[in-house]
Amino acid sequence: MSKLTLTQAINAGLRRALEDDPKVLLLGEDIGTLGGVFRVTDGLMKDFGSHRVIDTPLAESGIIGTAVGLAYRGFRPVCEIQFDGFIYPGFDQIVSQVAKMHVRTQGKVRMPLTIRVPFGGGIGSPEHHSESPEAYFIHTSGLRVVSPSNPQDAYTMLRQAIACDDPVLYFEPKRRYHAKGDVDLDADLAAAPALDSARVAAAGADVTLVAYGAMLKTALDAASAAAAEGTSIDVIDLRSLSPIDYGPLMESVRRTGRLVIAHEASQTLGLGAEIAATITERCFNYLEAAPVRVTGFDVPYPPSKLEKHHLPDLDRILDGVDRALGRPNSQTGMED
Amino acid sequence: MSKLTLTQAINAGLRRALEDDPKVLLLGEDIGTLGGVFRVTDGLMKDFGSHRVIDTPLAESGIIGTAVGLAYRGFRPVCEIQFDGFIYPGFDQIVSQVAKMHVRTQGKVRMPLTIRVPFGGGIGSPEHHSESPEAYFIHTSGLRVVSPSNPQDAYTMLRQAIACDDPVLYFEPKRRYHAKGDVDLDADLAAAPALDSARVAAAGADVTLVAYGAMLKTALDAASAAAAEGTSIDVIDLRSLSPIDYGPLMESVRRTGRLVIAHEASQTLGLGAEIAATITERCFNYLEAAPVRVTGFDVPYPPSKLEKHHLPDLDRILDGVDRALGRPNSQTGMED
Amino acid sequence: MSDPRQEPEDPRSMHMHQLITADGQRVQDELLDEFVADVDDETLLGLFRDMVEVRRIDVEATALQRQGQLALWPPMLGQEASQVGSVRALEPDDFIFPTYRENGVAYCRGAHLSEVMGVWRGNSNTGWDPYEINVATPQIIIGAQTLHATGYAMGLSLDGKESVAIGYLGDGATSQGDVHESMVFAASFQAPVIFFCQNNHWAISEPVGLQSAVPLAGRAPGYGIPSLQVDGNDVLAVLAAVRWAAARARSGGGPSFIEAVTYRMGAHTTADDPTRYRGVTELEEWGAKDPIARLRVLLQSRGMLDVGAEAEIAAGADAVAAELRQSCISLPDPEPMTIFDNVYVDRHAVLERQRDHYERYLAGFSSAGQGPGAGNGSTDAGTREGSRS
Amino acid sequence: MSDPRQEPEDPRSMHMHQLITADGQRVQDELLDEFVADVDDETLLGLFRDMVEVRRIDVEATALQRQGQLALWPPMLGQEASQVGSVRALEPDDFIFPTYRENGVAYCRGAHLSEVMGVWRGNSNTGWDPYEINVATPQIIIGAQTLHATGYAMGLSLDGKESVAIGYLGDGATSQGDVHESMVFAASFQAPVIFFCQNNHWAISEPVGLQSAVPLAGRAPGYGIPSLQVDGNDVLAVLAAVRWAAARARSGGGPSFIEAVTYRMGAHTTADDPTRYRGVTELEEWGAKDPIARLRVLLQSRGMLDVGAEAEIAAGADAVAAELRQSCISLPDPEPMTIFDNVYVDRHAVLERQRDHYERYLAGFSSAGQGPGAGNGSTDAGTREGSRS
């Protein structure tokens, strides 16, 4: 066991993947000499050479598109998108090529790309540096989407993502980059929880609270605060956003009858919509109240001085819990 | 009143907008001399000149990006994206520029763009020509998204979209391009239903069925078939996909207690998810059953010989209606 | 007023390399000659046969589309020399990234005709296995494949191979950002990639002048990528130009760009009506530069193509066409449940659930004569009656 | 082996226009001289003052960031001549599309210092009204603004104006597809746009050689766009080059591309640590080419800048810095409910509902001392207690 920050855990995961498989390559802007703007790839170019840790020209479509060609040739490219808001120039290659190549070729060509995207807000950055674009990719058939919330998952899930024969969008909770945790660097990948599995992060009986990425920490804090007030919250860390592992969610909701989903992304067609709709479909008779979404608002990410109002925090999550429990709160009487 | 096809109605709407406002410009690939691959812009370059109906180089980001600059200068660009699947190269400009410019400039700069996108399947076309990408834009704050289902709406809503000071994605139901209908070319825009309003397309009492674009026709057919079997369906034509006009939906669901949403787009985070989640939030105590989604599957759009299996048809919608009514059907017993 | 050193080159000032003139004369080209020094008359005849077959395929496929057997077809008429000359310049290990129009290239590489037709009949998005013939699937998103070719070529370098990758693109494609980024990456990594641009003068209804007022081959030097303009209706010159580029790439010289100047004699696709946007003079002018006719003259002048030989070739092409027709119309419709196949390599629980559901749903129809999906787009509300058990 | 006519130009063979040498000598340039024939010593002194002020602003903003008053700052150190020379070449009606780094440009155009600071303090995404000073908001998405400049310029043509649009970009930006598409559109529509590329040799940690092995100014001719390479540390040459381009545009000559060769003497932003990727020799080398130092020498040699005059200018710059600091630290925090403002022009029912909800939610805290949002990222679960009425 090593105590690592989340960035160190990702770095270790990349290092291990580079060691284990000569077909693994890293591509991105500033990932080489600099080691990435977050130092996630620190030291890797030095140790593995500039033919495996590749500083690319400044062009996201170029990064993804050449990675498609490399995958065509049997490589396993790991692309870094510098910040969430810079993924859109590569959107066409992701949606029309990466996601569709396997089905297009009737299974002949595989796209085992991993696309790493530091995502989310709360770090005081300017525009385009704090977005949560995961819903675009969750809606895109052919992709897998995951997001770890802690160093151990960051390490294990990254290795699983790189080993996975499908393309994986790997969203890194950048607000939690410096969070430390124990990481078992020798954990057996096969024995580890599957890449597409959810995890119960805290057990509770009254309400089910679903979160992922950086929001998991806030959800756990909310659960502690609620416990002090006598409310017991079952917190589920989604880990996989596509596909969603509905088993643990359904098990929980069928016990609690109440569901709250929290995420930073905007509400309309944010992941909460899918979870609310699916759980309602599959657990309708168990629900005591409508699933509640606590999310970013339907606004472009605001200037950093205002981000604390956009991001769901402990108080807003507890407000959502109140709503799920049918306690009068700020949204009461606003059904119309 | 004129009897027009849906393409003719759009053509008339463009013509009228070009006549009424010298700041209106059309930009797109093949829209000039050819009149567009669907002939939607037929004759417009001839009548308004190549400075107002502009054949652009083959580059979608270029089309949207220069339209942003034109809007900056006070123009009202109407961009044509040739087919749904070709919008992604312009995605970055739409999401990071068009959608955010007004808020970025604290309201100083307006982006009254209209982006016309022929969308959806059922026309026997190759890959990338039958997609339903609307969810990506509905999830994007700062955009409006609409889709007409008939010639009159196509005409009126297009004029309203062009007149609107916000950017509007205007999704044209290409499968219905040749559908004919009465169009009042002199309808008063202000008196017409608002661009962001939904419409009850057929009145019913047992189930609420929501659809938009080309699916509306299938929904109406399903309602007729159901009526013959004694089931009365309230069909709502959404018209506006962002924002959604929840008033008529809520009114209907509170009467029927049952909701079915049909669309061609893939299920996961397709618009049905948002409607199901929101209606559940706002009408929980009125729902007799979980909202049902009848949608395309979570697969890349299939080759055209298979598209009839992907696209919800009358039978699949009626299957969904059965489910909403609690009648045993193909999904019964599949809650887990 | 402006700096003369940096004035844009005049289009007419760019040299178009040629080895066979429009009237069938073999002419010299200082750069290209050495690359076809080994091409004997037999080889030339082979190129002729290829072109005749490709044209015959085009005619047959167009007919099949008219007869409702294909959903769509993108004609190659007029571009046979560019397609045949380029693909015949390559080694089997060289990897090809084509657009939707390079069906002649795929055919020459050994794609089965049924595989080629499958895409245009609507059965599948690719017919062939890319790794079997080293040809990627036809790319519809304009320009996207040039990045794939570049990435593949980067992989070739990493693997220490001497092979090359070639990305086909049209004149219209040169406007796309992806093509630019391909050249940036290719130059930066000195990737062994060939950008083979068929300037067929049209992007659907848009003339090449709308994409660029100067020759397309003039773009590449700005990236440090050598380029050539070649007569795209001259199969020998195309062959030579691609060999030139491939030789550069194999010897570590990095990327090259070739503009093959040709002409789309047919419609953009069978759905297109070119009479709406172009006149007959242009067609006539280019008809006089036909790639097959000029090689016929040359071969005849060398005594390689008497009436008998030509008839034999035509008969061979007819046989190809017959096989094409047969294999096209006998293609079985794909199985409904295959829409769920190959979306993922690994198990995907959410999709699996949808598959199970649809399987049960379909089973509900099995006892009735009526299949599902018949209600689609139909106004006939009666399909449901009796279709369900 | 390759065609010599189309070999890539050698980087060193491109002529870099210059009017003031690094050691302060005024030299002649055949092309540029006529564009600065009217520039007298007073004007030169004005450019000097601008550059000193811009540098002083940069120093102050960097200090404010270190002191926690700004969230981030992208230094302009070393690029003063490029920024000042270019903006001073333009007319007030000419419209500017800058990146995040052109804060000196915005300042010269009349942006209030508090407006400039607002962005970097995290108060807003723009400080100034673009239409008040004809400067668009700072663009962070690399390359996107060049398309906006092109579109705006197309609009200028349509409106029959003689004004121009200018799009600023960096060396790294030249790799983006959007910059390419800008040049395609600009050339196709002969838009009166200037692409002003500051090659400061670095894109964060990536040297310009990674984006291109040949001069960036060499790209434009491939589109039929004339281009110039100019010494970007020579304010007079930059002024002349932009006037050259603007004159071309105003007289219907269409787009131009200018590569201003300069150097980013500071970090990419205050969040960057350039010692990780570049050595001191390069810095020293470029330090010797400082844009301000060379103009100082020239002005002194002309008797325009004695100790008193320089002190006066320095004092003026200090006053600007003081105003900057004052207006920055006194910027009021934005009001919470403004996050819902200006997302749409027209009413948006779904967003309005969210706004109403949040308003009511916030009201729930009003009676308590503790504001909302305090629980964000905090492990202190106690904030909720007592914060709600």
Ligand SMILES: Cc1ncc(C[n+]2csc(CCOP(=O)(O)OP(=O)(O)O)c2C)c(N)n1
């Ligand atoms: C990204 C994208 N935009 C638009 C289209 C529609 N489209 C299909 S072919 C074509 C013209 C292509 O012209 P060119 O590159 O010259 O190739 P050609 O068809 O002449 O072989 C267009 C606009 C597309 N397929 N992809």
Ligand SMILES: Cc1ncc(C[n+]2csc(CCOP(=O)(O)OP(=O)(O)O)c2C)c(N)n1
């Ligand atoms: C589309 C996009 N990708 C990546 C980034 C991250 N990024 C910000 S500045 C920068 C380097 C830009 O270099 P250059 O164009 O030379 O401008 P300079 O910073 O040197 O002024 C990068 C990669 C971005 N802002 N936008």
Ligand SMILES: [Mg+2]
């Ligand atoms: Mg073409």
Ligand SMILES: [Mg+2]
């Ligand atoms: Mg730079």
